[in-house]
């Protein structure tokens with residue numbers, strides 16, 4: 426056989442291929458036999474390469490598959506060469522909680538939180554020091570006192586929702602796509618609280634273009650994250666530069682809305698008042714305010730709307746639970762005016778229904794990864810080396826039979842001490858995360874969800890349309906859910 430000639434194009438191609446094969450075999454060998462995570466179990470291909478994980482992510486199936494992996498490999502699974510998934514209540518504290526030795530909490534993993542580098546960081550992905558400052562500024566807008574002041578704002582949109590639903594019914598349209606109506610309500614509320622002006626979705630019975638962009642970007646963002654995680658970062662940059670992607674349009678619209686809010690020049694009991702004050706003091710730039718206002722809108726609208734849609738679906742497909750909740754709501758209140766942000770706090774079965782909906786259908790179904798700092802840490806009693814991405818996967822832990830009796834049954838009773846569910850480990854479920862970077866909007870979310878659901882149930886009898894019976898089963902799950910239409914037969918209550 427003639428020796429290979431690097432000058433010959435065919436031979437050069439053969440040499441390049443051979444080198445590539447050696448390179449990839451070398452990486453595979455290292456990842457399986459020499460990598461610091463080599464002793465953690467997981468599927469072979471997933472331990473070798475990030476690509477299988479990225480493929481499952483773009484298919485919208487990763488959160489469900491992670492549960493299959495836990496069932497097969499146990500509470501700690503290696504789901505990428507450099508990534509571990511945990512299904513254990515203790516892992517919530519170890520990964521996301523305050524650390525007892527005074528060390529800073531585990532930082533967020535940039536592989537998810539920083540796929541594009543041309544946007545300033547906001548509260549979600551900023552490093553610890555700036556985060557503490559932002560959180561302090563925002564905390565005021567989320568206090569009990571501020572929430573009382575926000576009640577008329579929130580209440581006005583919930584009343585508008587009921588009015589618009591009644592109008593639809595009176596016009597003969599009794600089967601309504603509740604996904605849209607709930608989305609429109611939470612976006613209008615948060616638009617007002619975050620930007621100082623509503624998106625007018627309820628008024629127009631349509632999506633504001635910005636809201637449509639956001640709801641449509643769920644798949645797009647997952648695809649970009651998957652590309653970045655699989656090592657194709659340059660492709661992500663090219664995709665973003667080529668423009669026409671939701672993320673780009675999104676930023677321009679946020680800046681416009683925030684400018685309008687600042688130009689109002691008045692103090693409002695909304696969520697960005699604290700940030701605007703810091704802008705006036707020269708501590709925060711306009712760009713930083715815009716990024717954080719945008720974050721508030723995304724974090725506070727889609728999540729709440731998703732949970733409410735999930736609750737409506739789960740209740741209408743479990744009519745006995747809906748009946749029980751209906752009794753609670755209608756016996757508690759004698760008139761519409763009695764249903765307020767404060768009074769809905771006393772509905773205990775309502776809270777159980779919302780919690781069970783959060784378990785069955787967590788608005789953030791994936792894992793939110795943190796990066797193990799220098800020196801490594803112990804998580805669930807296991808030593809994890811530095812640099813590893815670690816997370817608890819919400820949908821997976823919420824359906825793990827180690828922590829839940831009949832995890833696929835919608836049973837609000839498990840949250841109110843029913844003996845049948847006495848072995849359930851309620852602390853396994855943390856839909857708002859835990860620790861210093863948990864959800865700042867948790868109380869607002871609960872209050873808003875209770876108010877909206879209570880007013881709907883007070884005013885309407887609901888029945889699911891047969892075409893929507895498989896609504897959750899067919900959904901793709903990315904960092905958020907890709908939700909199809911949710912058609913519900915709405916019948917106004919005669920009073």
Ligand code: HEM
Nearest residue numbers: 548724725728729732788793856857858862864865866870
């Ligand atoms: C059912 C509704 C909601 C769910 C399930 C939810 C869930 C979460 C989760 C899991 C996190 C942690 C994110 C991470 O670790 O990266 C988070 C953070 C956050 N959420 Fe929520 N959220 C909800 C509603 C809201 C609302 C109504 C708002 C505000 C208007 C809000 C604002 C935020 C903000 C600003 C953060 C970042 C906090 C920080 O980093 O300090 N969320 N949320």
